[in-house]
Amino acid sequence: MSRVLVGVKRVIDYAVKIRVKPDHSGVVTDGVKHSMNPFCEIAVEEAVKLKEKKFIKEVVAVSCGPTQVTETIRTALAMGCDRGIHVEVSGKDYEAMGPLQISKIFAALAKKEEASLVILGKQAIDDDCNQTGQMTAALLDWPQGTFASEVTIDGEKVKVVREIDGGLETIKISMPAVLTADLRLNTPRYATLPNIMKAKKKKIATMKPADLGVDMVSRVEVLRVDEPPTRLAGVKVETVDDLVAKLKANGTI
Amino acid sequence: MASPLIRCFSKVGRQVSRPWSVCQHGLRNRSTQPDVSAEQAAALGVSYPPLQTYSEEEGMMRDAVNKFAHERLAPFVSKMDENSHMDAEVIKSLFEQGLMGIEIDPEYGGTGSTFFSSILVIEELAKVDASVAVLCDIQNTLINTLFTKLGTAAQKERYLSRLSTDMVGSFCLSEAESGSDAFSLKTRADKHGDYYVINGSKMWISNAEQAGVFLVMANVDPSAGHRGITCFIVDRDTEGLQIGKKENKLGLRASSTCPLNLDNIKVPEKNILGQIGHGYKYAIGMLNEGRIGIAAQMLGLAQGCFDQAVPYTRQRVQFGKRIFDFQAMQHQIAHVATQIEAARLLTYNAARLKEAGRPFIKEACMAKYFTSEVATLTTSKCIEWMGGVGFTKDYPVEKYYRDCKIGTIYEGTTNIQLSTMAKFIDKEYDH
Numbered sequence: 108m109s110r111v112l113v114g115v116k117r118v119i120d121y122a123v124k125i126r127v128k129p130d131h132s133g134v135v136t137d138g139v140k141h142s143m144n145p146f147c148e149i150a151v152e153e154a155v156k157l158k159e160k161k162f163i164k165e166v167v168a169v170s171c172g173p174t175q176v177t178e179t180i181r182t183a184l185a186m187g188c189d190r191g192i193h194v195e196v197s198g199k200d201y202e203a204m205g206p207l208q209i210s211k212i213f214a215a216l217a218k219k220e221e222a223s224l225v226i227l228g229k230q231a232i233d234d235d236c237n238q239t240g241q242m243t244a245a246l247l248d249w250p251q252g253t254f255a256s257e258v259t260i261d262g263e264k265v266k267v268v269r270e271i272d273g274g275l276e277t278i279k280i281s282m283p284a285v286l287t288a289d290l291r292l293n294t295p296r297y298a299t300l301p302n303i304m305k306a307k308k309k310k311i312a313t314m315k316p317a318d319l320g321v322d323m324v325s326r327v328e329v330l331r332v333d334e335p336p337t338r339l340a341g342v343k344v345e346t347v348d349d350l351v352a353k354l355k356a357n358g359t360i
Numbered sequence: 361m362a363s364p365l366i367r368c369f370s371k372v373g374r375q376v377s378r379p380w381s382v383c384q385h386g387l388r389n390r391s392t393q394p395d396v397s398a399e400q401a402a403a404l405g406v407s408y409p410p411l412q413t414y415s416e417e418e419g420m421m422r423d424a425v426n427k428f429a430h431e432r433l434a435p436f437v438s439k440m441d442e443n444s445h446m447d448a449e450v451i452k453s454l455f456e457q458g459l460m461g462i463e464i465d466p467e468y469g470g471t472g473s474t475f476f477s478s479i480l481v482i483e484e485l486a487k488v489d490a491s492v493a494v495l496c497d498i499q500n501t502l503i504n505t506l507f508t509k510l511g512t513a514a515q516k517e518r519y520l521s522r523l524s525t526d527m528v529g530s531f532c533l534s535e536a537e538s539g540s541d542a543f544s545l546k547t548r549a550d551k552h553g554d555y556y557v558i559n560g561s562k563m564w565i566s567n568a569e570q571a572g573v574f575l576v577m578a579n580v581d582p583s584a585g586h587r588g589i590t591c592f593i594v595d596r597d598t599e600g601l602q603i604g605k606k607e608n609k610l611g612l613r614a615s616s617t618c619p620l621n622l623d624n625i626k627v628p629e630k631n632i633l634g635q636i637g638h639g640y641k642y643a644i645g646m647l648n649e650g651r652i653g654i655a656a657q658m659l660g661l662a663q664g665c666f667d668q669a670v671p672y673t674r675q676r677v678q679f680g681k682r683i684f685d686f687q688a689m690q691h692q693i694a695h696v697a698t699q700i701e702a703a704r705l706l707t708y709n710a711a712r713l714k715e716a717g718r719p720f721i722k723e724a725c726m727a728k729y730f731t732s733e734v735a736t737l738t739t740s741k742c743i744e745w746m747g748g749v750g751f752t753k754d755y756p757v758e759k760y761y762r763d764c765k766i767g768t769i770y771e772g773t774t775n776i777q778l779s780t781m782a783k784f785i786d787k788e789y790d791h
Binding site: 178181182185297298299300301302303304306307 | 416417420421424425427428432456457458459462466470471472473477481
């Protein structure tokens with residue numbers, strides 16, 4: 108029961124107004140505020156909590172991307188992670204990077220670091236993929252507890268309460284396992300100033316995907332990015348009969 | 361002044377001269393502006409960075425406090441103002457976040473960071489509530505600094521760890537008859553063997569309701585005039601120390617401001633902070649630094665108010681267009697934004713000068729004087745821009761307007777700042 112890997116992703120801050128690039132190849136990221144994906148914050152918080160309860164000895168924060176992602180790793184360190192790993196990916200590889208490549212990297216790292224748990228956010232707020240956790244588990248052939256709203260360690264097993272459409276599902280899975288954090292799992296702590304200072308001394312190791320034997324070639328090509336259609340004004344009607352008449356008139360019923 | 365800004369880390373004592381580069385400047389509104397850290401910018405190799413360049417640590421602290429202030433403090437603000445009472449929960453969370461011991465050594469439970477970090481923290485807090493900012497400012501720039509600079513090992517041991525974790529401090533200089541004329545204070549300390557008996561009363565003491573320790577300036581030898589003023593450490597539970605009823609104030613209402621009565625209180629000799637008769641020097645020295653802290657508070661206040669008002673002008677439509685789009689409004693808004701930017705640069709520069717160990721007193725006075733004036737202008741204009749709703753308590757701008765007024769008064773009135781600046785200017789033309 109020693110080590111947990113936590114994945115943290117650097118995404119455009121949730122408060123920023125997103126703009127599509129004029130050439131429709133993606134969204135504008137230059138000069139735009141970025142921060143840690145909120146679900147990753149929840150994942151970090153859960154890992155640090157497990158460490159505080161003495162279920163695990165070490166929390167390692169991992170992020171993939173260019174130099175800027177080290178800021179995100181530092182934030183994770185300031186929240187209580189022990190050390191960080193920065194997997195360097197930049198340029199075209201970074202733009203094309205998706206859940207498949209990330210999960211390959213995480214699977215390789217999980218084996219290398221002999222992790223008992225890999226905790227990720229359920230999805231990232233920029234692509235909303237909700238795939239990395241599941242793919243990582245599959246590549247490792249490990250059990251998965253996704254959409255976790257409650258995690259309890261019970262000896263060599265983990266009890267996970269999952270948020271599903273119908274309500275809550277409780278499962279018990281053996282470790283090592285992959286967990287993905289949902290919104291209600293916990294409330295992430297604020298990085299206190301002393302912890303920010305301590306984080307400066309914590310180590311962040313750097314490596315490349317090739318060092319882990321992972322090829323970054325993408326099987327997905329983004330053809331075009333568009334803004335959602337502008338919402339048109341609605342029409343107010345006075346009575347139910349009017350409503351039915353209008354719906355019939357425009358062919359809805 | 362063409363010499364590069366050299367940053368002295370006061371804790372570690374090493375001199376770091378980093379080439380910095382162009383960073384994003386402009387209004388730091390709603391923290392949606394990205395950051396360029398000093399380290400990142402160094403890669404581009406330009407030697408004289410803009411003032412709004414922060415080390416990675418400073419940037420992280422600023423963002424952490426910004427988030428904390430907007431999420432954890434904001435819900436308490438209007439209730440605390442209404443009831444003229446600082447919620448204990450708020451003070452506890454300030455300690456928990458490490459905001460009360462920013463420059464204190466980690467050995468004593470502090471954060472171990474720099475003066476500039478404190479300035480950024482105070483600015484961020486003031487954007488949300490100036491009362492909370494002043495509590496944090498007094499603790500960090502006055503109380504902690506006095507103990508750190510002047511305390512004996514025993515005093516530091518006893519007080520610094522408490523000040524960084526759970527105890528608030530108060531600085532007691534002013535009296536009913538001595539405000540700007542601080543050194544004419546009448547509180548006396550008479551020596552009796554190995555202890556002193558202090559008699560007198562103090563007024564306008566901030567944090568008094570919450571403080572566990574009071575730094576009291578008393579005169580041990582009135583015949584020596586100000587050279588008798590000595591700084592005494594007085595614990596709250598000292599017999600004879602009476603904390604009076606707090607003032608019912610126009611602004612900064614959540615910050616407790618009380619009169620203090622010292623009725624034959626016995627203070628042991630070992631509770632003297634620094635040297636006997638040097639209290640006046642310490643007071644002046646600390647207030648010079650405290651000035652920059654107040655400048656940061658007024659700066660944050662102005663920015664916070666501005667950040668509330670401008671979005672309103674972008675939404676409010678009259679005569680078929682946003683009121684922001686009227687030229688008169690645009691000119692007023694741009695004018696105020698310029699004043700805030702200038703205030704920010706004065707404040708940051710004064711802080712960096714102090715950290716660099718260079719003369720900073722004139723600049724600190726300029727920063728405090730200018731930012732308090734800018735805060736007054738900004739808050740007044742913001743209420744106007746918001747029209748009728750700006751005048752109601754339903755919207756936060758009226759609180760900023762009330763809070764800003766003390767800026768031109770406390771920790772050295774505007775007139776005192778101007779006179780001090782004039783003295784320096786006079787000397788500059790001496791040869």
